Amino acid sequence: MVKKRIIPCLLLKDGRCVKGVNFMNHRDVGHPVTNAKIYDAQGADELIFLDITASRDKRSILFDIVSQTADECFMPLTVGGGIAALEDIQELLRAGADKISINTIAAEQPKFITDAAKRYGKQCIVVAIDYKQNDNGKLEVFTHSGSKATGLDPVEWAKEAERLGAGEILLTNIDQEGTRGGYDIATIRQVADALSIPVIASGGVGSLEDLAKGINEGHASAVSLGSILHFTNQSVIKARDYLHTLNVPVRINA
Amino acid sequence: MSNGLPNLKRCTRCIMPETWESINFDSEGVCNICRNHEVKQTIDWDKKRQEFVDLANQYKGKGSYDCIVPFSGGKDSTFTLYSLMKDFGLKPLVVSFDHGFYRPKTLENRIRAMKKLGVDFLSFRSDWQIVKRLMLESLKRKGDFHWHAHTATFAYPMQIAVKFGIPLVVWGEPSAEYTAYYGYDEPEEVDERRFNRFINLGINAEDMVGMVDKVTMRDLEPYRYPSRQELAGIKCRSICLGSYVPWDVKKHVEIIKRELEWETDEVEGYPPEYGYEKIEDMFQGTDDYLKFIKRGLARTCHLTSIDVRNGRMTRDKALELAGQYDGKRPASLDVFLEYVGITEDEFMKIAMSHQVAPYKHDPSKTERGKELWDQKLWDRTKC
Amino acid sequence: MLVIIDYDMGNVRSVSKAFELLNAEVVISHRPTDILQASRIVLPGVGAFADGMKHLKERNLIEPLEQAVIKDQKPFLGICLGMQLLAQGSEEFGKHQGLGWIDAQVKPLKIADNDLKVPHVGWNEIKYNESCSLFNGLKTRSEFYFVHSYHMICQSPKDIVATTDYGIQITAAILQDNIFATQFHPEKSQTSGLRLLTNFVNWNGHG
Numbered sequence: 001m002v003k004k005r006i007i008p009c010l011l012l013k014d015g016r017c018v019k020g021v022n023f024m025n026h027r028d029v030g031h032p033v034t035n036a037k038i039y040d041a042q043g044a045d046e047l048i049f050l051d052i053t054a055s056r057d058k059r060s061i062l063f064d065i066v067s068q069t070a071d072e073c074f075m076p077l078t079v080g081g082g083i084a085a086l087e088d089i090q091e092l093l094r095a096g097a098d099k100i101s102i103n104t105i106a107a108e109q110p111k112f113i114t115d116a117a118k119r120y121g122k123q124c125i126v127v128a129i130d131y132k133q134n135d136n137g138k139l140e141v142f143t144h145s146g147s148k149a150t151g152l153d154p155v156e157w158a159k160e161a162e163r164l165g166a167g168e169i170l171l172t173n174i175d176q177e178g179t180r181g182g183y184d185i186a187t188i189r190q191v192a193d194a195l196s197i198p199v200i201a202s203g204g205v206g207s208l209e210d211l212a213k214g215i216n217e218g219h220a221s222a223v224s225l226g227s228i229l230h231f232t233n234q235s236v237i238k239a240r241d242y243l244h245t246l247n248v249p250v251r252i253n254a
Numbered sequence: 255m256s257n258g259l260p261n262l263k264r265c266t267r268c269i270m271p272e273t274w275e276s277i278n279f280d281s282e283g284v285c286n287i288c289r290n291h292e293v294k295q296t297i298d299w300d301k302k303r304q305e306f307v308d309l310a311n312q313y314k315g316k317g318s319y320d321c322i323v324p325f326s327g328g329k330d331s332t333f334t335l336y337s338l339m340k341d342f343g344l345k346p347l348v349v350s351f352d353h354g355f356y357r358p359k360t361l362e363n364r365i366r367a368m369k370k371l372g373v374d375f376l377s378f379r380s381d382w383q384i385v386k387r388l389m390l391e392s393l394k395r396k397g398d399f400h401w402h403a404h405t406a407t408f409a410y411p412m413q414i415a416v417k418f419g420i421p422l423v424v425w426g427e428p429s430a431e432y433t434a435y436y437g438y439d440e441p442e443e444v445d446e447r448r449f450n451r452f453i454n455l456g457i458n459a460e461d462m463v464g465m466v467d468k469v470t471m472r473d474l475e476p477y478r479y480p481s482r483q484e485l486a487g488i489k490c491r492s493i494c495l496g497s498y499v500p501w502d503v504k505k506h507v508e509i510i511k512r513e514l515e516w517e518t519d520e521v522e523g524y525p526p527e528y529g530y531e532k533i534e535d536m537f538q539g540t541d542d543y544l545k546f547i548k549r550g551l552a553r554t555c556h557l558t559s560i561d562v563r564n565g566r567m568t569r570d571k572a573l574e575l576a577g578q579y580d581g582k583r584p585a586s587l588d589v590f591l592e593y594v595g596i597t598e599d600e601f602m603k604i605a606m607s608h609q610v611a612p613y614k615h616d617p618s619k620t621e622r623g624k625e626l627w628d629q630k631l632w633d634r635t636k637c
Numbered sequence: 638m639l640v641i642i643d644y645d646m647g648n649v650r651s652v653s654k655a656f657e658l659l660n661a662e663v664v665i666s667h668r669p670t671d672i673l674q675a676s677r678i679v680l681p682g683v684g685a686f687a688d689g690m691k692h693l694k695e696r697n698l699i700e701p702l703e704q705a706v707i708k709d710q711k712p713f714l715g716i717c718l719g720m721q722l723l724a725q726g727s728e729e730f731g732k733h734q735g736l737g738w739i740d741a742q743v744k745p746l747k748i749a750d751n752d753l754k755v756p757h758v759g760w761n762e763i764k765y766n767e768s769c770s771l772f773n774g775l776k777t778r779s780e781f782y783f784v785h786s787y788h789m790i791c792q793s794p795k796d797i798v799a800t801t802d803y804g805i806q807i808t809a810a811i812l813q814d815n816i817f818a819t820q821f822h823p824e825k826s827q828t829s830g831l832r833l834l835t836n837f838v839n840w841n842g843h844g
Contacts, residue, residue: 001802002759003780016464030461038458041450043827045760045782071654072482076782076825096650098683098784098825121647121684123756123784167756198754207611221754233396233548233608235456238275245278251760253776253829 003251004215005045005222006239007200008229010035012051012081015061019230021178023130023146026052029230033068040073042236043254047073048170048224050101050128051081052145063095070096078126080170089116093124101170103128104143107150107157110164117165126200127166129154131187132174139187146174158191158199168198170224176204178227183210188218200224208234208242215248258580259573260550260613268559269572273549273610275452291563299500306498309491310342313422319347319374321422324411326350327364328534332516333506334426334495339371340513347420351410351476352379353403353535358628359519360534367514378410380476383637384469388477390594391466393601396455397548397608399594400541401462405454405477408444412492413476416484423492427501444492449479503530503560522584522623524554525575531557536632539584539623547605550613552580585625589632639838640675641665642702644692646718647683655824655831661838669701677837678702678711681824682718686727686743686787689718690735699736706816707738712842715818720811721789723818729787739813740792746785748804756786763809763821765799770844771810771817771836772799779829781809781821788820815842 010017010032017035018026029035036047047069051062059082066079079092080101089100100120106113106127117125131154134140141152150157158169171191173184183204192199198221201214205228214223228234243250262271266283277285314320323338323346325331338344348368356364368375385402392401415423425444442448450458459478463471471478507530510516518529522539532538532553542552558572591598602617609615639656643649643665656663656679664671672678680702682689693699706713715723724735727743735743746755760780765772783801789808791797799810799819810819817837823830 002753002757002761002783005759017461028464030457030464034458034460037446038450038454038456040827041447067650070648070651074651074655074658074824074827074830076784076822093648094650096648098648098651118685123758123786124647124683168758196751196754197756198758209611219752221759229456231395233398233455235452237451241276241278251780252762252778253780254760254827 001249003045003249004220004243005200006211006236006243006250007046007048007222007224008035008039008044008236009048009050009202009224009226011226012049012062012065013053014058015065017230018052019178019227021227023174023177032065033072036069036073036077039236040075043240043251044075044236045222045251045254046076046078048078048080048101051079053082056082063091066092066095066097078170080126080128086112086116086119089120089124093120099124099126099167101126101128103130104148106161106166107141107143107152110160113161113164113166117167122165122167125166126168126170127158127161128170128172129158129161130172130174142174154187155190155194159194162195162197166197168200168221169195170200170202172202172224173204177202179204180206180227180231182206183214183218185213185218188214188220192219192221198222202226208239211239212243212246212248215243216246258546258552258554258582259577262550262613265559267569268562269555269569269576270559271549271551271555271613273613274551287559288563297500302498306495307342309493310344310422313491314344317420319418319420320344321346321424322411322415322418322420323348323424324350324407325364325375326407326534327356327360327367328532329503329507329510329516329530330426332363332367332510332514334424335367335371335373336510336513337495337499338424339373344424346373346424347414347418348373348375349411349414350375350377351403351406352377353400353406354379354382354385355403355535355537357519357534357536357626358631359517363514363516363534367510367516370514376414378476380406381473384473386593386595387466387469388462390596391462392455392457393594394604395465396457397544397605398455398541399537399544399590401455401457402477405449405457405459405479408449408453409459409479410476412480412485412490413478415490415492416480416488419488421488421490423490425492425494425496427494427496442494442497444494446479446482446485454479504566520626522586522626523552523582524557524579528553528557536626536629537586537590539586539626540590542580543582543584543587544605546581547602547615547617548608548613549610550615551576554579581620582623583620584623585629589629589634592634638671638675639663639677639679640671641679641681642672642698642719643667644682644689644696644698646689646692647681649681652679652681652716652824655834656838659831659835659838667696667698669697672698672701672705673709675705675711677713677840678705679714679716679837680719680722681716682722683784684718686718686721686729686735687731687733689722690733693722693736702736710815710842712837712840713816713818714837715816716824717785717820717822720818720820721787723811723816724789727787738816739789739796739811739818741789741796741808741811743787743789746788746803746807750804753804756784757788757803757807758784760826761801761803761809761821763799763801765810766812768844769798769812771812771833771840773836774832775829781819781823781826781829783809783821785820
């Protein structure tokens with residue numbers, strides 16, 4: 001049976017990995033390639049790079065990082081951040097990415113999902129959905145690194161993204177992100193149960209228990225981790241061992 | 255329940271608790287480290303020894319040195335050096351990374367060993383001002399202040415191998431002795447994969463350079479693991495002697511005491527009969543205290559479990575000793591706090607933030623430990 | 638010289654780097670002359686079946702491939718789409734003809750169990766034929782990375798040398814003479830994948 005996946009997620013800014021809380025106050029957490037090599041050695045199931053560099057001029061730094069990582073790590077690599085056209089996807093795939101994550105452009109031009117899936121295959125297209133509670137207390141999808149409201153409900157948008165051709169959903173709760181306060185299990189479960197494509201849970205992992213909850217209660221196919229790997233002594237190996245002791249189906253020989 | 259023995263789920267055979275790294279328990283409640291140990295009994299050690307002899311012969315007599323032996327002066331590296339020279343007839347270059355924590359007795363043990371064995375010895379001590387900052391940063395991020403020691407201990411000898419063109423590097427104790435990360439059935443290559451899997455706390459030199467203010471890669475060079483290309487260039491082979499000969503700590507200590515006048519030392523926080531264990535590090539007690547705050551176990555639990563596994567102690571005796579010795583607040587912490595420039599409250603706050611569920615540390619129950627005889631001799635230069 | 642076919646269908650770089658790590662002499666090419674002179678051939682591929690066949694045709698690769706693989710019997714490794722294209726045909730986005738080297742059809746992955754998502758994405762254990770030398774050195778329970786929405790159904794069970802369980806038994810690897818192919822991605826499967834690729838580099842094209 002297919003295993004549940006443990007996926008470190010690295011935010012890239014100007015060629016370094018950074019991590020913040022609620023998408024703000026980013027601190028340096030290392031070099032993307034050496035971080036990737038650590039995760040690869042520890043048997044991470046996949047790796048996600050999300051580029052949050054503001055300036056498009058520095059795009060070549062991202063391509064170098066993707067290439068170096070792909071050259072040294074033999075595990076699937078998903079890259080996202082700043083995709084604005086099909087050519088951007090092409091360039092990243094050529095640089096060494098296996099899957100591409102699209103966020104803002106998907107919400108603003110939903111047809112882009114369909115075009116990208118048709119051209120590159122839907123298994124290559126991950127639609128990233130960032131959401132948080134708005135001023136009315138309702139959950140709403142935000143784009144542009146969490147700054148722009150879309151009026152979309154995360155569950156409905158996830159269903160629509162699947163219908164349009166997304167291969168996977170990367171679901172991130174902005175309110176939980178970086179807090180190490182746990183996943184938003186309720187929403188993850190709603191989305192995972194409504195979709196027939198895999199959902200990667202993201203945002204808020206503070207303990208290994210959270211990972212188990214994300215899978216067992218949230219019904220996520222994969223769990224993404226960030227802060228816990230940088231600011232605690234947890235690691236991919238420890239995460240996998242822990243899930244294994246709870247009989248969560250994770251890789252045995254990794 | 256006594257102070258040093260928190261109420262945690264433990265192996266039904268040894269006494270290691272659920273909070274230990276890589277541990278899990280099978281249907282009989284026996285931990286995977288004990289199960290791994292069962293495999294050790296089934297290995298054909300004669301065959302393994304011959305494998306080592308054949309391997310060593312590929313390197314003997316070629317170049318100025320047959321191999322590099324990474325060395326600290328502790329029991330394992332001292333025995334490894336002794337055995338490679340006396341049992342296997344190799345001419346090593348001894349390479350030691352000096353982390354700045356060596357105690358006086360260990361420095362004497364090192365010199366005695368070098369003199370009695372007759373061997374070339376290279377010791378490297380990295381910039382202490384940088385070290386202090388690395389200690390604090392890794393304590394904060396990972397609850398472990400030994401990052402510089404963990405990394406350079408493994409990276410520096412590999413750099414020397416590349417620089418001097420010595421392809422064979424021989425380490426000592428296989429990690430299967432105390433964790434389940436590697437089994438005895440797979441030969442352990444001490445390589446970058448192992449470095450990344452569990453030596454470097456998930457931080458490479460290239461990562462640390464962005465995390466500490468005003469350091470560059472030049473400052474962090476001793477902690478950088480050589481690249482695949484550099485190591486492939488010398489056809490490097492980095493192995494554990496313990497993969498080829500059965501590791502018997504007590505026997506090894508007897509040998510080095512007798513042959514090299516190696517001496518045991520007083521230690522913080524565990525029974526004197528273990529005075530051969532981790533005696534080289536002035537902050538072993540502080541490190542153990544951190545471990546206790548995080549996981550509810552310290553070195554006594556760990557050492558008695560090894561003895562139980564080897565049939566040298568009953569489980570009840572192990573529980574008694576762990577309860578008696580683990581968990582004290584060490585005197586060495588005073589020196590540690592001075593070195594990194596934080597208060598004890600700040601230290602406790604950082605340590606408590608790294609607790610491993612389900613252990614919950616209660617600082618109010620902590621007793622103070624006795625000061626080591628040499629603590630007053632440790633260098634306190636202000637810099 | 639190991640030739641990796643570049644027909645603009647997905648990531649060839651990772652495949653190439655994996656073989657380079659294993660010290661194989663590798664070239665990425667779409668030139669018929671390189672294919673004809675290759676000592677072994679790898680056809681990777683991610684994307685739609687119809688696009689794959691179209692790209693092979695447009696680059697005039699089908700004839701040299703048939704010469705090198707079918708006639709000259711060079712050791713061949715197909716990966717993911719590179720395995721599916723070997724079939725007679727596929728039902729992906731309509732009915733399309735494949736290379737027809739393996740008596741098989743490619744059909745959509747239809748799983749009854751709602752908990753099993755499509756595409757089949759992630760690491761899964763394979764059950765493999767231990768006498769096949771391409772699996773030498775693998776642990777009994779080895780996991781590889783899969784990512785696909787279609788799967789190959791072989792007419793002849795003897796062509797199947799590995800399967801994986803995803804609600805149904807999916808063809809994970811096939812072997813016919815010198816033609817070996819995997820649904821999973823060995824170049825994305827860390828240690829197990831590198832082991833399998835090492836075996837391919839050393840494979841003489843039989844068994």
